[in-house]
Amino acid sequence: ILNVEQSPQSLHVQEGDSTNFTCSFPSSNFYALHWYRWETAKSPEALFVMTLNGDEKKKGRISATLNTKEGYSYLYIKGSQPEDSATYLCAFSDDKIIFGKGTRLHILP
Amino acid sequence: DVKVTQSSRYLVKRTGEKVFLECVQDMDHENMFWYRQDPGLGLRLIYFSYDVKMKEKGDIPEGYSVSREKKERFSLILESASTNQTSMYLCASSLSSGIVNEQFFGPGTRLTVL
Numbered sequence: 001i002l003n004v005e006q007s008p009q010s011l012h013v014q015e016g017d018s019t020n021f022t023c024s025f026p027s028s029n030f031y032a033l034h035w036y037r038w039e040t041a042k043s044p045e046a047l048f049v050m051t052l053n054g055d056e057k058k059k060g061r062i063s064a065t066l067n068t069k070e071g072y073s074y075l076y077i078k079g080s081q082p083e084d085s086a087t088y089l090c091a092f093s094d095d096k097i098i099f100g101k102g103t104r105l106h107i108l109p
Numbered sequence: 110d111v112k113v114t115q116s117s118r119y120l121v122k123r124t125g126e127k128v129f130l131e132c133v134q135d136m137d138h139e140n141m142f143w144y145r146q147d148p149g150l151g152l153r154l155i156y157f158s159y160d161v162k163m164k165e166k167g168d169i170p171e172g173y174s175v176s177r178e179k180k181e182r183f184s185l186i187l188e189s190a191s192t193n194q195t196s197m198y199l200c201a202s203s204l205s206s207g208i209v210n211e212q213f214f215g216p217g218t219r220l221t222v223l
Contacts, residue, residue, distance in 0.1 A: 046211035101151035
């Protein structure tokens with residue numbers, strides 16, 4: 001059974017601080033790693049899709065890295081803002097897509 | 110912008126009722142998916158479809174069926190609703206060539222089965 005693990009489960013960060021969290025996935029039969037942001041009362045929205053070992057993607061203050069050989073991806077948020085409060089999901093693809101349980105990020109004013 | 114709509118945001122049904130959850134996407138996407146989301150369990154795939162009239166079981170298909178008669182519409186059916194099917198149901202779609210492309214999600218249907 002394939003497992004996608006995200007840590008931590010929940011995180012409280014002071015506004016203005018930077019933070020990061022982890023997604024671990026099976027390192028065999030890799031196709032892609034997805035990151036989604038899911039704000040309360042909204043639909044999950046895609047942040048990044050990464051396919052190559054060593055990939056780094058950036059969107060504004062948010063960036064992600066990928067290591068397919070060791071099976072992990074990091075999501076970084078620089079200078080956290082209140083609008084960053086959300087659940088961040090990662091999803092691993094081999095022949096189907098498997099989601100992690102998410103990291104719930106709370107930004108403290 | 111891709112738009113994925115679901116027929117209801119909130120739904121309350123009784124045990125044993127037949128329940129239809131409808132999902133429509135407007136961007137001609139090949140792939141459509143149904144998930145349920147429960148606290149502490151994350152998103153779990155129920156069924157998916159790569160083409161019209163085609164369906165594949167996901168991780169938790171028991172108690173559910175699906176229908177895809179038209180490309181833009183993917184329906185989830187609970188033949189006889191049970192209380193353990195109380196959950197948030199999310200529909201998603203993506204372009205063809207499957208699992209590498211990002212998925213676009215609908216707003217979700219929160220189903221309560223009494």
